[in-house]
Amino acid sequence: MTRLFAGTAFDRPPTCEVCQKLEDECACPPVVKAPTWADPKTQTVKLFEEKRKGNRFVTIVRGLKRETTDFAALLTGLKSTCGAGGSIEEDDLIIQGQQLQRITDQLKTLGYRIAGGKSK
Numbered sequence: 001m002t003r004l005f006a007g008t009a010f011d012r013p014p015t016c017e018v019c020q021k022l023e024d025e026c027a028c029p030p031v032v033k034a035p036t037w038a039d040p041k042t043q044t045v046k047l048f049e050e051k052r053k054g055n056r057f058v059t060i061v062r063g064l065k066r067e068t069t070d071f072a073a074l075l076t077g078l079k080s081t082c083g084a085g086g087s088i089e090e091d092d093l094i095i096q097g098q099q100l101q102r103i104t105d106q107l108k109t110l111g112y113r114i115a116g117g118k119s120k
Contacts, residue, residue: 038068040111047107047114049100059100061093061107063115074110081106 016026048060061078064071075093079086082102086095095103104114 035070037070040107041113043069044113044115045107047100047103049098056096057098059095059098059103061095061103062091064091064093066091077110078103078106 014023015021016023016028018028018031019026043064045061045063048062050058050060052058059082061074064074071088071093075086075088078093078095078099082095082097082099084096084099086093088094107114
């Protein structure tokens with residue numbers, strides 16, 4: 001009886017790409033790939049203001065993708081600019097308060113394109 005992966009790359013034990021030793025014997029430092037973020041000039045965001053329960057307003061930044069944008073760094077910068085709290089909900093950045101003008105100015109400074117949004 002033959003093995004399913006006999007003679008293929010899956011039949012051989014995994015080896016290090018750098019030193020060609022077996023992975024168990026390898027002493028090479030792990031390769032950490034830094035994420036590559038898309039240029040803000042190629043991204044378009046939509047801004048919305050939304051009234052939530054308790055007559056509280058939030059400003060929503062929508063249209064960015066997690067794979068191409070450093071959400072944590074962008075959210076930290078926007079919260080600092082506005083002097084307000086905020087969070088990440090799915091693919092949206094939520095900033096507390098009516099901060100539409102401040103966020104628009106900050107995103108334009110960073111190079112993002114702003115598409116027309118509206119208040120809800």
